[in-house]
Amino acid sequence: MSALREKAAWRALEAHQPELDKQHLRDLFAADPGRAERYRADAAGWKFDYSRHRVNDQTLEHLFALARECGVEARRDAMFAGEKVNVTEQRAALHIALRAPARKVIKVDGVNVVPEVHGVLKRMATLANAIREGRWLGFSGRPIRNIVNVGIGGSDLGPVMAYEALRHYSDRKLQLRFVSNVDYTDFAEAVHDLRPDETLFIIASKTFTTLETMTNAHSARDWLMAAAGGDKKAVAKHFVALSTNEKAVEDFGISTDQMYGFWDWVGGRYSMDSSIGLSTMIAIGPDAFAEMLAGFHAMDEHFRTAPLERNLPVIMGLLGVWYTDFFNAETQAVLPYEQYLKRFPAYLQQLTMESNGKHVTLEGRTVDYQTGPVYWGEPGTNGQHSFYQLIHQGTRLIPCDFVGFAQSLNPSGRHHDLLIANVIAQAEALAFGKTLQQVKDEGISDELAPHRVFEGNRPSTLLLADRLTPAALGSLIALYEHSVFTQAAIWNINPFDQWGVELGKQLALRVVDEIESPRKPLNHDSATNATIAWYRKARRKTTAEGAVSTPAATSPQRVLVIDIGGSHVKAMISGNAREVEIKSDRTLTPETMIKQLRPAIRGWKYDAVSIGYPGPLLHDRIARDPYNLGKGWVGFDFAKAFGRPVKIINDAAMQALGSYEGGRMLFLGLGTGLGTAFIVDGIIEPMELAHLPYKKGTFEDYVGSRGLKQLGKKKWHAHVFDVVGQLQAALEPDYVVLGGGNVRHLETLPEGVRRGDNHNAFAGGFRLWENKT
Numbered sequence: 150m151s152a153l154r155e156k157a158a159w160r161a162l163e164a165h166q167p168e169l170d171k172q173h174l175r176d177l178f179a180a181d182p183g184r185a186e187r188y189r190a191d192a193a194g195w196k197f198d199y200s201r202h203r204v205n206d207q208t209l210e211h212l213f214a215l216a217r218e219c220g221v222e223a224r225r226d227a228m229f230a231g232e233k234v235n236v237t238e239q240r241a242a243l244h245i246a247l248r249a250p251a252r253k254v255i256k257v258d259g260v261n262v263v264p265e266v267h268g269v270l271k272r273m274a275t276l277a278n279a280i281r282e283g284r285w286l287g288f289s290g291r292p293i294r295n296i297v298n299v300g301i302g303g304s305d306l307g308p309v310m311a312y313e314a315l316r317h318y319s320d321r322k323l324q325l326r327f328v329s330n331v332d333y334t335d336f337a338e339a340v341h342d343l344r345p346d347e348t349l350f351i352i353a354s355k356t357f358t359t360l361e362t363m364t365n366a367h368s369a370r371d372w373l374m375a376a377a378g379g380d381k382k383a384v385a386k387h388f389v390a391l392s393t394n395e396k397a398v399e400d401f402g403i404s405t406d407q408m409y410g411f412w413d414w415v416g417g418r419y420s421m422d423s424s425i426g427l428s429t430m431i432a433i434g435p436d437a438f439a440e441m442l443a444g445f446h447a448m449d450e451h452f453r454t455a456p457l458e459r460n461l462p463v464i465m466g467l468l469g470v471w472y473t474d475f476f477n478a479e480t481q482a483v484l485p486y487e488q489y490l491k492r493f494p495a496y497l498q499q500l501t502m503e504s505n506g507k508h509v510t511l512e513g514r515t516v517d518y519q520t521g522p523v524y525w526g527e528p529g530t531n532g533q534h535s536f537y538q539l540i541h542q543g544t545r546l547i548p549c550d551f552v553g554f555a556q557s558l559n560p561s562g563r564h565h566d567l568l569i570a571n572v573i574a575q576a577e578a579l580a581f582g583k584t585l586q587q588v589k590d591e592g593i594s595d596e597l598a599p600h601r602v603f604e605g606n607r608p609s610t611l612l613l614a615d616r617l618t619p620a621a622l623g624s625l626i627a628l629y630e631h632s633v634f635t636q637a638a639i640w641n642i643n644p645f646d647q648w649g650v651e652l653g654k655q656l657a658l659r660v661v662d663e664i665e666s667p668r669k670p671l672n673h674d675s676a677t678n679a680t681i682a683w684y685r686k687a688r689r690k691t692t693a694e695g696a697v698s699t700p701a702a703t704s705p706q707r708v709l710v711i712d713i714g715g716s717h718v719k720a721m722i723s724g725n726a727r728e729v730e731i732k733s734d735r736t737l738t739p740e741t742m743i744k745q746l747r748p749a750i751r752g753w754k755y756d757a758v759s760i761g762y763p764g765p766l767l768h769d770r771i772a773r774d775p776y777n778l779g780k781g782w783v784g785f786d787f788a789k790a791f792g793r794p795v796k797i798i799n800d801a802a803m804q805a806l807g808s809y810e811g812g813r814m815l816f817l818g819l820g821t822g823l824g825t826a827f828i829v830d831g832i833i834e835p836m837e838l839a840h841l842p843y844k845k846g847t848f849e850d851y852v853g854s855r856g857l858k859q860l861g862k863k864k865w866h867a868h869v870f871d872v873v874g875q876l877q878a879a880l881e882p883d884y885v886v887l888g889g890g891n892v893r894h895l896e897t898l899p900e901g902v903r904r905g906d907n908h909n910a911f912a913g914g915f916r917l918w919e920n921k922t
């Protein structure tokens with residue numbers, strides 16, 4: 150048996166529980182008229198009413214004794230003293246230093262960290278004020294008015310929650326958006342209606358390595374670069390980083406002047422009051438942010454100094470242990486009766502469950518008791534019309550935290566009275582219920598009566614404050630932070646690590662590699678293998694069918710793609726399946742091409758242009774005029790002619806890019822000549838394989854249009870198979886895609902070869918603006 154279960158107070162609670170289990174809250178209130186007055190405690194502007202809990206004086210005595218026996222006070226003091234309480238990562242957990250007044254001294258490894266904290270806050274305030282006062286300008290000279298926070302977990306949930314909670318205090322001229330999911334939809338929707346030249350991206354990541362955040366950060370940079378004409382200097386005006394990883398921030402291209410740091414002793418889920426709160430500060434201003442920090446600090450001081458019996462985080466934590474371990478309660482509902490707190494339950498889910506979702510003790514022994522419960526919730530009164538039924542009349546015990554404020558921030562008519570009436574009524578109904586007798590006395594038939602009985606005896610806490618201010622929010626969050634800590638101290642677990650998220654992350658990296666290298670053998674269990682195979686197939690189909698529509702749907706902007714060929718020039722724009730075409734011949738110059746194209750694409754709106762060019766390029770510039778077209782292509786300024794940023798790529802490489810499904814792909818374009826490109830893990834290498842010696846000539850002589858004409862279909866067919874086989878042997882691609890107009894003459898395909906689609910040239914052109922390739 151574990152040391153915890155051996156403790157005298159734990160045993161006393163076990164012995165005591167059956168007695169309480171028999172008692173109804175109705176009896177507890179009837180037997181103790183002073184209960185409502187005694188079972189409440191106040192701190193940092195919050196009233197904490199725990200009278201509707203299934204406890205009596207004796208229960209509380211045992212619970213406080215348990216806290217003492219488990220050394221909660223000593224652990225708390227160790228945390229406040231900067232000791233390495235995060236034992237598995239050998240780090241302090243000093244979020245309390247983030248809100249300490251400047252005069253305080255809090256040391257980590259002998260160094261006072263408070264001046265550093267205030268140094269960063271000061272720099273954050275300078276930036277926040279510059280933005281709020283319209284002095285921070287984007288690349289076009291327009292003031293920044295959109296702030297997009299890119300982060301996930303602790304680098305997202307805190308900032309989103311705080312922005313929503315304190316929206317009332319925010320500068321309404323500014324738009325704040327939050328992108329967290331690796332699902333591109335999150336990014337696409339967040340920037341949908343934003344002007345890039347008015348948008349600042351805050352890349353928030355403690356480690357600056359998190360897959361989701363870095364993927365979104367690169368998409369954000371591409372989105373901006375496309376609008377800024379590829380001018381790298383624009384990054385400085387549009388990107389700041391919040392991180393502890395200076396090197397990774399610099400590698401991304403953000404200078405350290407634009408980085409707002411924090412420290413390894415701040416856990417991600419405890420970081421919303423560090424520089425991770427920059428978006429909050431920009432929204433509400435440095436003064437209101439300071440008020441929020443003062444609110445945090447007031448609760449920290451209460452937790453540090455108040456006796457356990459009057460200590461809100463301790464009482465809250467102990468009640469959680471009581472229900473989790475002695476009543477087998479599995480979940481805890483958090484129900485704010487305040488619309489501004491709509492993201493508070495989601496924020497608490499990470500704080501509580503990433504902290505206390507642990508199954509081994511600090512010493513690494515498996516626990517033989519339950520640890521952190523499931524947290525969930527929604528704002529009232531909405532929840533009343535969905536899941537409250539189960540809380541009232543279901544079979545489970547679900548302790549509830551109700552949060553409410555005396556004053557509304559948007560008072561109007563009876564709204565607030567009704568809101569508060571509801572929260573009070575819910576706590577009353579849950580505690581006292583309605584007996585069968587009461588139901589019958591109301592004249593309800595015997596048949597229906599059991600359905601109308603409310604057993605009651607459902608415990609809840611009422612957390613009340615005057616008004617949702619920045620300070621009230623700060624102290625509310627600190628209350629939960631410290632109650633989580635109290636519980637961890639009782640359960641003897643580490644609330645500051647999160648190894649549990651690692652396995653999924655590692656496997657995802659392996660799976661994504663297998664998805665993108667479709668020929669890699671699969672060595673998972675049969676279920677995982679089958680699902681990967683399903684997706685590989687679906688993905689192939691999507692790429693083949695959706696060559697036109699897919700990139701359009703995901704492209705971060707509208708791209709005009711021009712595919713220049715020896716007989717035709719084709720153009721298409723993302724988001725529109727219509728293709729236009731003009732004729733080309735040996736006289737076509739870039740000027741005449743643009744002149745003829747203009748009327749054909751009149752009315753098309755685009756932000757960037759991709760050109761597939763039928764000739765060699767050097768360092769993304771045209772190196773030679775094309776063999777089959779006119780002159781004047783080398784050095785032609787397409788960006789000036791279109792008034793948009795332009796990317797030029799070899800035509801075969803563009804079609805290859807559009808056909809690419811990951812891994813090592815060899816692309817062969819069977820047209821007038823032989824276009825070749827090789828893509829390895831997303832890096833394109835246009836190749837001039839066409840002119841390698843083959844038989845009595847070159848590859849192109851045999852498999853190009855000339856070969857087809859001179860040798861006839863049958864022989865040409867055999868040479869195509871031979872050339873493909875030789876290149877497969879030499880380059881070992883995972884797969885080969887055969888594109889170009891002549892591929893239609895091949896009735897069968899060699900092993901490991903897929904048929905390309907000329908439309909993939911457009912897909913490749915769209916993709917050029919989606920990523921760095």
Ligand SMILES: O=P(O)(O)OC[C@H]1O[C@](O)(CO)[C@@H](O)[C@@H]1O
Pocket residue numbers: 301302303304353354355356357358359362417418503647650
């Ligand atoms: O801020 P980062 O380093 O990008 O991490 C984001 C989140 O990922 C986790 O490490 C794991 O989910 C969280 O603890 C953290 O809040």
